[in-house]
Amino acid sequence: MKLEKTKAQLKKGVLEYCILSVLGNEPLYISDILLTLEKSDLVAVEGTVYPMLVRLKNEGYLGYHWEEAGEGQPRKYYSLTEPGKAFLGELGKFWNELNKAVLNMNSKM
C-alpha cells in the first residue's frame, strides 16, 4: 500500500514534464498523448492527464486546435507554445541534474 502511494506521487511529479516532452516534436491528439504515456507505464488512470492538460493550456504553455476526423467528432490536438518550449527546456535541464544527483548519491552508498 505504502509503495503504491509513493510510486503514484513520484509519477505525478514527473507527469507534467512528460506531457510537455511528448508534445515536444509535434501536435498530438489527446488519445495519442495518452497512448504514449501508457506505453511507458507512467499513467495509472487516464483521468489524471486531463486536468493537467487544461491547466498547462490555461497557463499558456500549451495551445490546441481541432481537426476533422472523417466521421465522428472532431479531434482536439494539443501543441507546445513558445513559452511551453522554453519551459520544457528548463524542466529538461533540471531533470538531468536531478537524475545525476540521484545516481551520484546511490553510487556513493
Added chain:
Amino acid sequence: MKKTVTINIRGNVFHIEEDAYQKLSEYLEDLAQHFDGQEADQEILQDIESRVAELLQNKIQEGNEAITEEMVADVMNRMGSPKDFMDDEDSNSAKAEAKMPKIKAKKRLYRDGENRVLGGVCSGMSTYFNIDPVFLRILFVVLVFLGVGVSGFIYLILWVVVPKAKTTAQRLEMRGEEATIRNIKKSVQEEMTEVKKSFAENGGSEIVSQGKSVGIKVANGMGRFLAVLVGSLLIVTGFFGFIFFLISVLLGNTVLHTTISGIHPDVDVSGILGFMVSPGTVSLALLLLVLVIGIPLLVLLFAGTKMVFRYKTNNKAIGLGAFGIWLVALLSLAAVGVGQADNFKQKSSATISKILETPHVKTLYINVNTTSSDVDENTSKFNEFELIKQNNKLVLAGHPEVKIESTSASDFAVVLSKQARGKNSADAQKNLSGIVYNFASKDSTLYLDRFFTLDNQEKWRKQELVVTVKVPVGKHVYIGKDLETMNLDINNLDNIWDKEMVGKTWEMTAEGLLLKK
C-alpha cells in the same frame, strides 16, 4: 435480451443496456460534481466525455451491438475515479473534499439545445418540470399573441442567463432528481449503511468523519429547502415589484404608492415629474428611474430563480454589469437633478392689490369658496403642493398663506404677493405670472379659494402665494370656520393660536387684531 436505451455523448449515439446506462450516468454525474467550477472545469469535463465516447466507440467497432455494464466498468477503470484526478497544483483537492458530502443527482435548469425551437428555453423548462414542452410552447405563443409582451421579454432574459446543457453530465443534471425530502432520506440511509460497513471494517476510526458528512447532508437538504423557499419569495417580490413598477411608471398611475412605499408613500412619480421638468427630461428621468429601481428588482428576480433552479451563470459579469448600469443610471439621474437646480436660480416676486367695494360694511366675513366644487382632492402630494383634478385636467395646486393685517385706508382690500423662481429674472417673472388665484366678494363676504393653481404647462418653480386681507382700523372681521384647514398666519393681541381664531369675530385696532367678546 436486456433492455437498451439510446444515449448521446458529445455527438456520438450509443445503444446501451439499462444497468450499464445507470452506471455510466452515475459516473458522469460524479465527474460533473468534481469538476463543478468555471471555464477550466467545463473544458476538462468535455475532454473527458470525448474520451469516454471514443473508448466506447472502439468497443462498438470491435463488433459489439450495445454497451454492456462490463464495458462501462472497463472504461471507468481506464479513466479512473474523480478522486484519482486531483491535480495538486490547484485547489481541486480541497474542493473535492468539500464537495464529497453533496447530495447526488442535483437537478439544474438548463436550456435544451437538442430539442429547441428557438433558444431551447421551453424545452429546458419542460424537462425541469417534467412536462411536455408542447404545453409550454403553446402557452408562450398564446401569451405573446394576447399581447402580453412581458413573456417575450422574460424569454429573452432566460435565453441569455440560463446556460445551454453542453456536456452529457449537464444533460443528465437537467433531468436529475430533485432534492426532495424522500431523496434526502434515501441518501442519508445510504450513508448510514456505509458508516456501519466502515465501522465493521475499520473498527470505528472513520466513523467520526462519516458521521459528520451525514450531518452535512441533512444540513444541505435543509439548506436546499430554505433556498427554494427564499428563492421563491425573491422571485415573487422581484417579479411583481418590477411589473407593478413598470406599469405605474408607464401609465403614470398612482399604483406606485402601493408598491414602493417607504420612500414617499403617496407619490405619483410621472405626474409630479411632468410638473417639474420639460417632457424630454421627463422621459429621460423616467427611463433612469426605471433603471435605478428596476435593476435591483431584476437582480432579486435573478437571484431567486438561481436559488430555485440552480442554473450556472457568470455571476461576476452579470453582477458587475448590472451594478455598472445601475450606477451610471443613478449618477445620470443625479446629474439631471442638478441640471434642474439651475431652473431655481433666480427669485422674483410681485404684488397685486385689489380694493373691495365695501364702503358701508362694518364686518367682513371671510369664508372658503366652496362653489369651486370642480376641485376634487387628490392624494398625491409633494412639498406644499398637491396634484388635483380640475375640469378633468390634472393640475398642480399650492396652498396659499393667509394673513390679516391692518390698513390706514378706509376700504377692505386683498393683496396677493406672488413669488417664483427661474433660470433668470425674466424666466422667474414668467413663472410668477403662471400663478392663478381666485377670490370673490359679495356683499359683506369674501370668498377665498382653497388653492392657487399653476397655469397650463407651467412647471413647478417654487411658486408661493401670500393672501393678505387688509382690514381698516376700527372695522371688524369674522374668520369663517372653513379657514381652519387653510394655512393661516394671523397675528393677534390675544395670543390665540391661528387655528383657533376661526369662528370668531375680531376687531382691528391700531395695535392689531383684538377678539370681540
